[in-house]
Amino acid sequence: MEENHYDNQLLPKESWFKRNWKWIVPIDCLSFVILFFGLLIGGAFWGFSKLTSDSDVTKHAINIINQNPEVQQKLGTDIKTDGMFSGNISVSNNTGEANIFVPIKGTKGSGTAIIVGQKEFDKWNYEKIAVQVDDTGEVIEINRVKE
DSSP: OOOOOOOOTTSOOOOHHHHHHHHHHHHHHHHHHHHHHHHHHHHHHHHHHHHHHTSHHHHHHHHHHHTOHHHHHHHOSSOEEOSOOEEEEEEETTEEEEEEEEEEEOSSOEEEEEEEEEEETTEEEEEEEEEEETTTOOEEEOOOOBO
16 A cells, blocks of 8 residues: 655745734734833833922032031932932922922932922022931931021
């Protein structure tokens, strides 16, 4: 008895995409949608973070904190903001108020800046500027509270 083997060499083999398009196309579309919304949310978060960290009250208070020798001893020099603040900033024309907690970091460590102040006639007057050191929990009060 003779056995016939058919190789189907004359039939063209389908491409990988042609065989798998039914699951590749929806996954690609879903990936693009997820990527789009991820970039949108990430961009909004970055924009809000940049907007709040660049506020004049934050910049001015960080400048005052950078000049304090006790803070420099604990956190190092070149202290900068390190993430999103929590609290409230309300500014309208030349007046405003702030009650915020700002994560900060220096060359030696990190902490949280506590900033409470009011803006009158385009100048910030601080009721309180303090730094809580993350490693020890120590709170360093900054004495200079007027511009």
